[in-house]
Amino acid sequence: MTPILELRNATKIYAGGLLRRRSTVALEGSYLSVGEGRPRITAIAGESGSGKTTMGMLLLGFIEPTSGEILYRGKNLAQASREELRRFRQEVQAIFQDPFEVYNPFYKVDHLLTVPIAKFGLAKTKEERREKIESALINVGLRPEETLGRYPHQLSGGQRQRITVARALILNPQVIIADEPVSMVDASLRATILEALRHLNRELGISILYITHDLATAYHICDNILVLYQGSVAEAGDVDGIILEPQHPYTQLLVGSIPWPDPKRRWGEEAIVSQGDVAGQATHGCKFAPRCRYAMDICRETRPPHYRTAETRAVACFLYRDSPVLPPEEINSVLDT
């Protein structure tokens, strides 16, 4: 089955500095398939600068890869026809962290929901349009009678973000890419938004890429996870295994920083002590070596491949070199659970 979206050996390098001589590798030789087989919620996790947002922007077609390809239904997005691009814009929707950005304070929320319907010609009558809007609101847990006819400032941050989810839903998407959708929302309201995303996945069969720095929320709503470090996948597989028993030292560091609601367990208690700052990007060897307490000579000389440590787990670390090597283009096989 052809995936709806695919990264194939995608690399993104940003040039910067004087005369653009300094370059940063935001994403390196990445492979990922989305919307193939059973719809899943996949987390793309990592610290800032890990490449997770770049991955989302590439998949949304907002930026072009420096090398490699972004495929939409098996076709290079850069060569898509106008009609294919239109279908792509309808089938692949984005939700961003700041729900305020999409609102014009002078328009009622009805306007925000009506525009995509008109743009894509999705309703022939006023009644049909109203039906679509109400159904989308109900699907994200909002009551139309309490939402429509209001201005953005009359709604809570959680309601505003759920309206942006409803707006994406109106277009009947196959894939939603949600980049930190709850990071600007009060903790008490996060669960309602995440629950809405899970409902879209489970009940409507929409594949979701959940881009986050927050492993705790990823653990609660995702099926599987890719942990990125400096533009490369450090560890990938099913979310329960990775969060409960992380194998890559970087994932262990991230998981050790999760503020679990356990009074006996302190935040960061199990974090690995850094052996140095992140000193730029390593051109060879393991990118995590400057921070890794397990670093060996081989780690500083050779970049580790992915080792398949279990059916649903790949880890880019020499500590697991007794396991079989997983070629980069087969990384999706550990997400196929």
Ligand code: SF4
């Ligand atoms: Fe640490 Fe070496 Fe594994 Fe990199 S390959 S994470 S430096 S042990």
